[in-house]
Amino acid sequence: MSQRIRRVYQITRTFLSYGLDEIVPTRWLPWSLRIARYGLFWMPNRHKDKSPGERLRLALESLGPVWIKLGQMLSTRRDLLPPDIANELAKLQDQVKAFPGEQAQQLIEEALGIDNVAEIFDDFSVRPLASASIAQVHTAKLKHGADAGTDVVIKVIRPDIRAVIDADLSLMETLARVLARHLPDGRRLKPEEVVKEYRKTLLDELDLLREAGNAIQLRRNFEQSPLLYIPKVYSDYGRHNVMVMERIDGIPVSDVDTLNALGVDMKLLAERGVEVFFTQVFRDSFFHADMHPGNIFVSRENPHDPSYLGIDFGIVGTLNRDDKRYLVENFLAFFNRDYRKVAELHVDSGWVPAHINVEDFESAIRTVCEPIFNKPLAEISFGHVLVHLFNTARRFEMEVQPQLVLLQKTLLYVEGLGRTLYPQLDLWKTAKPFLERWMQEQLGWRAVVRSVKENAPFWGEKLPEMPNLLYDALRNHRGRMEQQQQLLTEIRNNQRQQLRTMGLAILSGAMLLSTTILYVMHQPVWLVASAAAATVLCGIGMWCRTKA
Numbered sequence: 141m142s143q144r145i146r147r148v149y150q151i152t153r154t155f156l157s158y159g160l161d162e163i164v165p166t167r168w169l170p171w172s173l174r175i176a177r178y179g180l181f182w183m184p185n186r187h188k189d190k191s192p193g194e195r196l197r198l199a200l201e202s203l204g205p206v207w208i209k210l211g212q213m214l215s216t217r218r219d220l221l222p223p224d225i226a227n228e229l230a231k232l233q234d235q236v237k238a239f240p241g242e243q244a245q246q247l248i249e250e251a252l253g254i255d256n257v258a259e260i261f262d263d264f265s266v267r268p269l270a271s272a273s274i275a276q277v278h279t280a281k282l283k284h285g286a287d288a289g290t291d292v293v294i295k296v297i298r299p300d301i302r303a304v305i306d307a308d309l310s311l312m313e314t315l316a317r318v319l320a321r322h323l324p325d326g327r328r329l330k331p332e333e334v335v336k337e338y339r340k341t342l343l344d345e346l347d348l349l350r351e352a353g354n355a356i357q358l359r360r361n362f363e364q365s366p367l368l369y370i371p372k373v374y375s376d377y378g379r380h381n382v383m384v385m386e387r388i389d390g391i392p393v394s395d396v397d398t399l400n401a402l403g404v405d406m407k408l409l410a411e412r413g414v415e416v417f418f419t420q421v422f423r424d425s426f427f428h429a430d431m432h433p434g435n436i437f438v439s440r441e442n443p444h445d446p447s448y449l450g451i452d453f454g455i456v457g458t459l460n461r462d463d464k465r466y467l468v469e470n471f472l473a474f475f476n477r478d479y480r481k482v483a484e485l486h487v488d489s490g491w492v493p494a495h496i497n498v499e500d501f502e503s504a505i506r507t508v509c510e511p512i513f514n515k516p517l518a519e520i521s522f523g524h525v526l527v528h529l530f531n532t533a534r535r536f537e538m539e540v541q542p543q544l545v546l547l548q549k550t551l552l553y554v555e556g557l558g559r560t561l562y563p564q565l566d567l568w569k570t571a572k573p574f575l576e577r578w579m580q581e582q583l584g585w586r587a588v589v590r591s592v593k594e595n596a597p598f599w600g601e602k603l604p605e606m607p608n609l610l611y612d613a614l615r616n617h618r619g620r621m622e623q624q625q626q627l628l629t630e631i632r633n634n635q636r637q638q639l640r641t642m643g644l645a646i647l648s649g650a651m652l653l654s655t656t657i658l659y660v661m662h663q664p665v666w667l668v669a670s671a672a673a674a675t676v677l678c679g680i681g682m683w684c685r686t687k688a
């Protein structure tokens with residue numbers, strides 16, 4: 141508890157000394173927070189000379205990895221933050237101190253249940269190759285198996301990170317609740333939702349078995365492709381906190397000078413980046429969603445026919461067929477300036493509720509999108525088109541779609557990367573044939589052929605069972621027909637019986653009435669007695685029928 145109090149104090153001091161409280165005008169704050177702020181007079185804003193965005197960035201940087209990663213994630217939420225703050229947060233870099241290599245070695249030995257790393261690896265390097273916010277990476281060579289001698293990297297989760305993450309996340313959740321309640325814009329910014337999403341992303345990244353699974357799937361998807369190479373994962377040595385993977389040797393994609401010096405065809409490289417992304421999204425529905433430049437390398441081989449190498453598979457995105465279809469149609473409609481269609485697509489896909497006025501929505505889309513076409517087509521950013529579209533749609537009650545937010549973020553990375561490599565990259569020209577081809581495959585006879593092809597294994601499996609199933613169905617049908625016939629006969633008999641009983645009831649009533657009339661008219665006794673006897677007989681007959 142005392143640790144938590146200390147951390148709360150540290151976070152409060154950092155926030156106040158970077159003047160983050162001043163980002164929110166005092167008049168918006170409730171009196172309790174204003175008094176608390178005056179009470180903490182010994183923590184003044186020490187960075188008055190800096191812009192609010194810069195102050196936020198520096199505060200997050202000084203609070204450590206969990207806050208840095210939050211800032212990095214927020215930098216992609218341009219639908220929530222003003223551009224100057226989002227741009228500042230995009231600069232966040234995690235320069236984290238390495239933890240001792242001996243401790244990493246011990247963690248690996250414990251996880252793999254061995255006494256010494258030398259049992260499995262040669263040349264284990266105690267000095268880390270890299271140290272990131274969540275994990276540290278060491279190099280070694282495999283000692284056994286078909287790949288003996290292969291250079292590998294061993295990724296180990298930081299020993300103390302889980303406790304830090306848990307503590308900081310619970311503080312963030314408290315802070316998010318306060319912000320949601322007290323900020324006038326709190327509901328729109330959805331701080332609680334943002335922290336919830338962040339918790340999931342962070343906890344997913346802590347599980348290296350999950351990351352290994354993602355890497356294996358991505359490697360399988362690109363096994364035949366010359367465009368992207370994914371290193372091999374050695375699953376036998378995989379644990380929740382340890383991952384062993386083939387070591388790659390490439391040029392960081394951000395190292396443009398080295399790429400130019402090597403004579404890499406930069407135009408082709410940039411176009412291939414776009415192609416890799418669209419292939420992942422539209423062919424595989426499974427995309428690497430952490431494509432920042434630190435995770436992408438370029439092969440040193442064949443500079444004229446360049447290819448990528450990818451690492452860090454902690455965050456991946458998936459899209460279902462409907463999402464993909466609406467996305468493609470949206471892009472195509474947008475570039476054809478068919479805003480009516482864009483509006484209708486948002487409603488059809490269920491992203492925007494059906495009661496929305498499509499004309500108003502269309503007009504709002506036109507207002508934000510038309511100015512985009514003032515630029516040459518080659519300069520239009522797909523990512524920003526999506527940001528504008530989603531921002532507009534949000535005003536028309538569009539719910540946050542996490543899979544689309546991830547896609548939009550990745551698209552911004554891919555575009556940024558492409559334009560760094562080749563500033564004249566015409567993303568639309570590269571992507572359009574891709575999108576049109578995909579649409580054609582989804583519609584018309586190709587779609588029918590594909591659907592038949594997709595369902596063929598199912599029918600192939602079920603076909604041998606068909607005669608038996610048919611025989612069973614016919615037999616059951618005949619049985620059911622006989623049962624129905626029996627039921628029908630019973631119903632008819634019942635009806636007949638009821639009719640007879642009713643006839644007797646009417647007769648009894650008539651006889652009783654006649655007896656009463658005869659009696660009242662002082663008719664002979666024998667006549668009245670006969671009528672009464674007939675009434676009793678009818679009554680007995682009716683009683684016997686109802687009992688039968």
Ligand SMILES: Nc1ncnc2c1ncn2[C@@H]1O[C@H](COP(=O)(O)OP(=O)(O)OP(=O)(O)O)[C@@H](O)[C@H]1O
Binds near residue numbers: 270271275293385451
């Ligand atoms: N297969 C590999 N081959 C060579 N180097 C690698 C490999 N995997 C990781 N590295 C190195 O280790 C660094 C950290 O790896 P990785 O990005 O997977 O860790 P992380 O903890 O997920 O980092 P991040 O903070 O970017 O999420 C990379 O930037 C790269 O330099």
